[in-house]
Amino acid sequence: MDNKLSEHAKEVIDQWLKIYPADQKRSAVLAALREVQHENNGFLTTDLMDAVADYLGLPKIAVYEVASFYSMFEIQPVGRHSISVCTNISCMLCGADEIVAYIEKKLGIKTGESTKDGRYYLKQEEECLAACCGGPMMMVDHKFYENLSPEKVDEVLDKLE
């Protein structure tokens, strides 16, 4: 099963394993999943989770639990570019809902869906993204964009391949 993990992913995981005690390999599960998800266009498959479980010597279900718990992991195939619009209190007061509505209309999808061409994924963001003074804000592929307006959203999203 190991061969499902790329050499690079294994290197990264090994790097993380070094900082934990040898009998606590499970500590590396978050880092391992993050790396594997990154290499797989932003989502995990059961096979990949199984491979991580085998590599770390964990029961498979233990990996499924972690991957399904954290909203940063996608366990269904999603579009290449992940868009999270914060709708928590500060952002909400600054008009986050309109931004969400704008993006949904622009892309023709609902929150939680991906565009058919696999280009965008509009993720349901669960928590405050900790950029409250710049609300409304969104995170696209791990980068923050603040003080959003429809024009600014267009600018950011249209650039993405």
Place this chain on the structure above:
Amino acid sequence: MTDDLITIEVDGKPLQARKGQMLIQVTDKNDIYVPRFCYHHKLSVAANCRMCLVEVEKAPKPLPACATPVVDGMKAYTRSKLAVEAQKAVMEFLLINHPLDCPICDQGGECELQDLAMGYGRDVSRYQENKRVVKDKNIGPLVQTDMTRCIHCTRCVRFGDEIAGVRELGATGRGEHMEIGTYIEKSMVSEMSGNVIDICPVGALTSKPFRFSARSWEMVQKDSIAPHDSVGSNIHVHIKDDRVKRVVPSENETINEVWLSDRDRFSYEGLYSDDRLLSPMIKEDGAWKDVDWETALQYVTDRIQTVKKKTGADNIGALVSPAATLEELFLLQKFMRGIGCHNIDHRLRQRDFSDQDVAPIFPWLGQSIADIEKRDAVLLVGSNVRKEQPIINHRLRKATLRGCNVLVVNPVDYDFNFNIPVKIIVPPTDLPYTLAGILKAVAEQGGRKPDDADFIKLIERTNINDKHREIARKLSESKQGTVLLGNLAVAHPQFSTIRALAGAIAKLANITLGYLGESANSSGAWLAGALPHRKPAGQRSDKTGLNAFSMLEASLKAYVLLGIEPELDCWDGSKAMQAMKSAEFIVCMTAYHSEAIKSYAHVLLPIALFAETSGTYINNEGRSQSFNATVSPSGEARPAWKILRVLGNLFNLNGFNYNTSIEVRDEIQNLISNLVPGNEGRWEIPVSLPTGNGNLQRITDIPMNSIDPITRRAHALQQTMDVADGMVHVNALLARQLGLSAGSRVLVRQEECSVELPVMLDERVPERCVLVHAAQSCHASLGPSYGDITLNKV
């Protein structure tokens, strides 16, 4: 230890406690009830349900009793206003999502949530929102899921992780989306999986075979003893309308704790199989007809008398199930010896009897079941203990969690649910040689030699390798070690050699030797005298009769069978079948009328099965446990001890005037009460060690749910993975050499028998070996459990 004792006060009562105990352990011990869902005394503390909140003096908020360690002088209140309010609030939270449809829930009437909702719930819910719905999962034939009812206590998850040793269930998702399940659809494969039914506090996990067939308040509960492995787990039988509805464990800390193996839990379904024999039957001119008991027994008497007169009592043989009760075993041997015949045996799956005269009075575990968990090193020889004696395996697993090394010498690379530091997987013919290697290594390391010169000679020429040394070192270093011989060792064609070598290893390493019994009375049958060479209580018999194998080889004129299907239960199925077919007269005391039985038997006498008869089992640790019948026997069936009593009287034998099975038991108990078990005994030391001849060898194992007639008829168990599969298991290398692949059909040949079977690739099987399960109809057309075998592609 007294330093550890502290005093706390609960609800105004001073209580003694040990430091570090959780509050709930102390209240439980003192019969102060604290409500709970997630806490279970055999599982780790999760403290996630919060139902056990209590008030503790000086604590600013209520604390969970299951996760609050006691400290000296602590004052707790379990029923104070604060505590009860907190408990009620938690109950209200739990009921936000839990359906309130107890009338259609199988757990209704025995549900912890229902009970506590009665005590702590409000009459009306303040929530209007829709309740969440969770899709049910199919997790196999034994456990039914209703996941909408799950309250996320995670008992089942912790059970898998901590007790079953296979983490299959988990909590995926979070918040309102959290679900308990296997994530990807799959069956639970544990020999103990049924226990999640008991520990689930709600109706999320219930028994599939029992589903919707009775309500808890309609049933009566009676105690009994589980009839399969040699553990003798204590059980409750739940009965409605004189029918066994289900079986659940009864707590006995020294034996099964609170657990039960799946086989012991679900085998009751076999009581009501379609081929249950309901009336005595006689074959007349090839046709079967029902008769009354009197006719049947008179017929048996006449026919046996005829055989006896014509060819002598030595031409009769009795084969009896090791799962028969002590009383049945005893009376059958009394009857046989009474008519002048010593051919009686229960060792159906054994081949090598050469050392039976020096064997212990009865083979036993060599220690108590509870002591197994204190062992620091265990050498398992020829055993798939996880499937064969699941409760003993659980104790072993507990031992390993405390640092015990379990070392394995096996002919098949079985899966264990704990870590095995050293294992040696060898073809059966190499098993004795491997043990000799370990013995030699133990001798070298201890700087001692076996006492016996013959042993020294035997191991002189043995080569030892690192694994032998490693095992030897772990055994020699152990303070509380043991060597355990399993079912495959007992069935081995050189069992006496294995026994001798294992015994010598144990002696030299100064550890105990134990036998893992296959059936409920594998130990008891020896004490009851169901043996050709010994009378009850190990007394020497003046004449030695034929053993189970020789009785078949000799093709006797008449056989008396009790509780067995010889073609499935004997070491050599086809030999058994031939012997049965060529006999003049066969009387089957049986609960079933299979096609095979009908083809060779002449009289069928219906017997009561485990929950239907009173009796006694002596388990592997030598503990005698008697039980009463819990339901009436099906149809006209009678307890076998009564049948034997009547037969004894019809033959005018002395001492068959028992009124109850208790009188029979007391007669045996009188004989055996002073016996001290001991496996140390003596051995027959062989002059040389067997070696393989290079031919392919057969290995036989009996999957746990194919072990005896009743289990083979238990419907749900038959849907599990642990049944005989009728396949030829070979490893990929051998398959390649023979040009076989998975699914290809081969002609399997042993001696004069042959049968065509499909191939299964199985890497657990060592080189040059072929694993075939026994106890299935194709076994009946194959030969010995071990020995040469050939495969030809068809």
